[in-house]
Amino acid sequence: MTHTGQSILVLGGTQFVGRHIVEALLAAGHRVSVLTRGRTTDQLPGEVERLRGDRNEGAAGLTALGNRTWDACIDVSGYTPRQVRASAEELRDRVGRYVFVSTVSVYAEQSRHPVREEDPLLPHAAEDVTEVTGETYGPLKVTCEGIVEEVYGPSATLLRPEILAGPHDHTARYTYWIDRIAEGGPFLAPGDGSDFVQVIDARDFARFTVRVLEEDRPGTFNLAGPRLTWQEFVNVVQEATGVRAEPIWAGQEALKARGVAWYELPIWIPVGSEQGGLMDVSNEKALAAGLTLTDPLTTARDTRAWSAAYPQKILFSREHEGEILAIVAPKPL
Structure with missing residues (x-):
């Protein structure tokens, strides 16, 4: 039955995937309250109820929730057990379902191909x-997952996303x-084009989050998008x-x-590295539960349409890149 x-x-909700989740909830006709520390830019719609709190302070940081x-x-x-323990126990008898956003980084054997939900997890922090x-x-995320399962x-419901992509991505990854x-010209590309890129569009993640709430669906789900070779990704x-x-x-x-x-x-x-399986995450369980995927071209186009107006932090300086390019692809004399 759909409700x-x-x-x-929503604990968080003003940045990137949280923002997409809030927008997806509103689009589906739900009423949304967000609990945040109020430290990041808030561009959420006016109908969202804002509550202020800080789970790092334990129960004392959650007084805005009232009864x-x-x-x-x-x-x-939720990134630390202190945060998640506080909210999970405070809300124990006050929410019908607790959906925790985790990560594929919880898996112990990250060289597996593919990585599946039942694979072993890292030791608890x-x-x-x-x-x-x-x-x-x-x-830490393993411990947080355990707390949520213990209490609820x-x-x-545990959601383990791949690297998230799309508009409003402040990570710049x-x-x-x-x-x-988009800048053009020669650019340094890692590997030989045969390794893999796998991300999940944050909007797909958000829609799936709404679906599990509406269907009151328990369980653990990997959320990953199409798997492309690096050459395909560049194309x-x-x-x-x-x-x-x-x-x-x-x-x-x-x-x-070359540093x-x-x-x-x-x-x-790299596909054969100790973490190579993190670019080969199985999404079969989520697809069977209704996950829909945006075409990679659409994700790239929409991301560029957003990022063109919002300069990102530089992860690889053009000076350093130029130095490396001069060595690996020297210009003929």
């Missing part, structure tokens, strides 16, 4: 760990490639931007030898 016009509490109830809660901003780093991010049982190719972005920028491919060893850090060429994970 419409529900009251939904109210909601049909469901979507936790977009201790509940008193509060620092989110590259090393703690996955284990069959009323818990996917957007880096859209903007770099898509060239078509989306209308710019035939030339990729200069450079392999992992060549890049490492190129992994974060300077975002979303690239």
Whole structure:
């Protein structure tokens, strides 16, 4: 049975995927309250109820919730056990379903092909760990998932997205490639074009989140989009931007030898690496539950239409890129 016009509490909701979730909820006719710290730009529609709170303060940071109830809660901003324990227990008898936004980084064997929901998870982080780093991010999310399942049982839904892409992406990871190719000219491209890119359009993720709420669907779902080779990805972005920028491919060893850090060429994970499976995430379970996917060309076009007006942070300086290109693709004398 599909329920419409529900009251939904979103923890977070002003940035990127949270914003898309709020907009998708409103489009489906639901009433939305967001609980945020009020520290980021809020461009949400006026009909959204704003509540202020900080889960880092425990129950004391959630007084804005009062004694109210909601049909469901979507936790977009839970990164540490302290945060998630506070909201999960505070809302235990006050929401019908608790949807937790996790990550594919929870998997222990990230070289598996493909990565599936039943695969082993990383060891839990201790509940008193509060620092989110590259090393703690996955284990912290594992612990957070466990808290939600412990408190809510069959009323818990865990969503594990791939790298999210699309308009309003403040991380600049996917957007880096859209903007770099739009600039034109030769650009440094990782590998030889045969590795894989797999992201999920944030709007697809948002629509699926609404679906699991409306269907009151429990379970754990990987959310991942189409899997493209890097050459196919470059071709898509060239078509989306209308710019035939030339990729200069450079392999992992060549890049490492020249001091190129992994974060300077975002979303690239060599297919045979220890994390190669994170670009081969199975979305079969989510597709069977109603996940619909936006064409990669549309995602790229829409992202560029947005990013052209909102300059992104530079992950790979043009100076450093130029130095590397001069070595791997020297101009003839």
